[in-house]
Amino acid sequence: MCDKFFDFAGKKVAIDVNKLTYTKAFLSERTQFQGDIPSLKPPIPGSEGCHGTEKVLRRGFVCADCGCCNRRLFWNRWFCENRGFTLDATMQPYPDHVLEEEAAKFDGLMSRRRRQNAVNRGSAVSDLVEEAESAGDTTDRSISDKQMTEDSEVDESDIDEDDSDMAGAGQSKKNTNGTLESTVRESPSEVALDNGEVDLLATRLNRKVIRLMQNLSFGRYTARQYFLPDIDGNIIGSLTLFTSNPQINAMANGPNDLYRQLELLDIGLRRNPAAIVGHKLEGLTRHFQQNFGARYKFGVSVQSKGFDEAPEVILRALHRLRWAGQSAVKATTQMLTGRDCGPNAPPTETKDFNELLALGFMEDDRINYHDDGEKELGPTVAALSLGSPSVMRFRPKIKSGLGEFVAKRSNGKFFMDVLEVPMKHGDMMVMHGPAIQQLYEYAVEPMGGRRFSLTCRHIDPEKMASDEDRQDAAVKGAIPEYSHSFAYNGDI
Ligand SMILES: O=C(O)CCC(=O)C(=O)O
Structure with a gap:
């Protein structure tokens, strides 16, 4: 002391x-x-x-x-x-080698999911439903980082059995490089009920619900088109996936260029309030947004710039998506000609897009189940994916009544996906038919560190709430004359 x-x-x-x-x-x-x-x-x-x-x-x-x-x-x-x-x-810039690694892991994972979900075993479809029911339905919904890692470790013995079966089925074959070639159907009308057809793309496909589909080619893209029904089996619309490839991606002003430009430019992407808006506990969207063209009013209030203020990259994407939208709708109409699809038949024509919503996804961002069912929206929605790969999932809403065909949770409130598809760098997706948005909902889960999506819609001025909205849409949604030189036709 x-x-x-x-x-x-x-x-x-x-x-x-x-x-x-x-x-x-x-x-x-x-x-x-x-x-x-x-x-x-x-x-x-x-x-x-x-x-x-x-x-x-x-x-x-x-x-x-x-x-x-x-x-x-x-x-x-x-x-x-x-x-x-x-x-x-x-x-x-997001490193090329990281993008390549993500793509390789993703391919391994998708291949495994296709096999696990028995996409190409027609007879196993009902088993699949039972399996999922007993598993309580959440077993394979979202894909964890762990799965991404495990699934990436695909070796020679992990070749997709279904894919190799396909060569025998005559729909597709593996070429000597090991890449897949699809046998393209020139005429959609040749295809009727497609229930037994081998599917190279989907990683979940409930063939009890989705019974009609076709392979297509548009310009340099191959595409797969799925037709979605209502409870009576009437076709209410289509989902078309345009699959890109390294050649398309590398073209001047193609997906690689668009991705790199979006990384460098400040297009205004930000998170917006999505829950308990204005409160100190307000929640923001999980991803970043910037709207161009007519204002798109949905649950989240997103800032909008006119197309006349849009950078070239946005206008180039818009023209690419216009082409994709028109091509997909034309093929849908051809396929359904002569078929009675009832009151919710998809329109035979599309409407010009006057809006583009750009989304930016950082690592771990995603977009949960939702629809594009606002009353002002036209019949067609088209999106371009850039960067890290992602998975898109569709499930019927409870009100569709399609529950009997899909597994559900014991509380009866949650439906299984009927369709799951990959969306990779450069791919485009087109949904056509307004009733799809009423009866189905979809989610997008990116599987990597940096992704952009650019989604176009038509917002109908006649259905807008006020003259002010209509005037705003007329000005902001007008496509600048100079940008018509960016018009796309699938070949360039
Ligand atoms: O990210 C995507 O590909 C789709 C975006 C989307 O779901 C939407 O804008 O409603």
Whole structure:
């Protein structure tokens, strides 16, 4: 015991340690601390070793100025909602080799899912339903990182049995390079009920619900078209997947160029409020958005710029999607000619797109089940996928009555997917038929670190709520004359 701290009042022995008092000198000691005091504010995440869309960067940050915690609102900058502090967070180009690794893992995973889900075993379809019912329906919905890793470890022995069966079935074959070639049907009307046809694309396909489908080719793309029915078996619309390839992707102004331009440009992508808006617990969308053209009013209020303000990359995508939309609708109409599809038959024509919604997905972002069923929307929706691969899933809504054909949870409220398809870099998807949006819903789950999607719609001015909206749509949705030189026909 030291007399610098404790006052022993002159005593040398018999000190009661439970009754010590501090000295006055110790209590009034005020020497300043001489060492370095570390900041308790964590640094803004990122920069070193980061390319810009890692999970750690999408979570938020502590403002270097005011010390408050903030959400990651903007795609390429940090912004403090408290005092307006802004810091540039421009992306590094997403490395080519990472994109290639993601694509390879994804292919392995999709191949395995196709086999596990017995996509090409017609007789196993009913077993599949039973299997899923007993599994409680959630077993293979979303794909974990672990699965991505495990599934990527595909070796020679892990070749998709169904795919190799297909060569025998005459629909497709593996060429000597091991890539798949599809036998393209020139005339859709040759195909009637397609229940037994081998499917090279889907990784889940409930053939009790989706019984009509066809292979097509459009320009340099191969495509697969699925026809979705209502409860009476009437076709209410189609989903067309345009599969890109390295040749298409590498063309000037093709998907590779579009992806790289979107990475560099600030097109205005941001997260918008999606839940308990305005409240301190407000939730933001999981992905980043920027609308172009007519305002698209859905659950989330997204900022919109006119097409006259849109960068070239957006207008090029718009023209590509116009072509895809028109091609898919033409093929749908050809296929359904002469078939009575009842009151919810898809229209034989599409309507020109006047809107494009750009979405940016960082690592772990996704878009949950939803529909594009707003009353102002035209019959066709077309989307272009760029960058990391993703999976698109369709399931019937409860009100469709299609529950009897799909497995459901014991509480009866959750339906199984009837269709799951991959969407890779450069692929396009077209949904046609407004009743699809009423009876089905879909989700998109990216499987990698950086993806963009560009989705076009027609927003019908006649169904808009006010004259102001109509005028706004007329101005913002007008496609600039100069951009017609970007028109796309599938070959360039
Ligand atoms: O990301 C996608 O490919 C689709 C986006 C989408 O679902 C939507 O814009 O409604």
